[in-house]
Amino acid sequence: MDVYRLATIGLAAFRLPLDALAGRWRPSERASEWALGLRFPHEDLSGLDLGARVAFAAARSEALWRHGIVIGLTSGGRSFAEQQRLFDEAVSQYGSESAARQWVLPPAESLHTQGRALDIRPREGARWLETHGHRYGLYRTYANEWWHFEHWPEYIGTSSRPPLRADPRESRPASHRM
Template identity: 50%
Template sequence: MIESLRRPRVLATVTRLLAVALLPAAFLRSPGRGRYLACQWALATRYPAEDLAGLSESARAAFTAARAEAFWRDRQLIGLTSGHRDAAHQHRLFAEEVHRTGSVAAARRRVLPPHESAHVRGTALDVRPSEGAAWLERHGAEYRLYRRYDNEWWHFEYHADTVPMRLPNPDASRPPSMARAAS
């Protein structure tokens, strides 16, 4: 138990030390953006399975800027668990949730079908760890990144022009008449 609590702190410390060690190379590569670049390199080492491909250009820029700020200013790591998903992958996730819960209505509280998913549009980000999500919840609006659902602490979406309403779950974004029809 103690080991499992200590591991994330050790990995975070090693990641910060790596970023500091990478600063000279990052400043040589990109003089005005060395801290940003060193942070991205270190986080790519900490979260090797992370995939930013497919995110909209604006969502990717907002996310990487936010996590660089969290990293250097507040010593907080933010990793990406899931970003862009193609429609087939999103459909599989939705179908699995329908099978697991036994109904479309119940599944929609956790997973949306592809035509409604911000993941398919490349504007949704599922982040980790919970401390990173908490940082993003406090500061994300500065980057136009907003937590969208009460039941998903990890799910944030990029919204360029509007501040979206926080909803209890993904299905709550539909008008009540549509929600009743899906039940």
């Protein structure tokens, strides 16, 4: 049993009546965000756009309260400069731009720079989000990245979803594809 998971659930359960008593909006989400913030103290939610931020909080509140699953954010919104640095690092690591694109996109093409992509952990949390995330407009979009999800609220309530691509190389517009 994961002691951190149990501690997070325990802390959230401790906090919930306090938020409810104070009449705060969405007390169960507030309590789970508070407990998850203690569990993942380095996560930075500030770069996410408002829609993605709200969807993520609602989804992981349900994961925690309903199924005892903890979900943390490894990386969310990124500045252009940050994404460029990651891309440059990947190019030198993998030897070419096309090889780097298998894992990282340049800033203009990445949804991380729009605040709409979320890299999450742990694997168990990603599995939960893959099953339940569609109700929040959160979808896994690359087969080679179990951790990468994107916020596409326009698909909520429809029977379709954004395509699950093999890897980020497939994200390029067709006109750019050789």
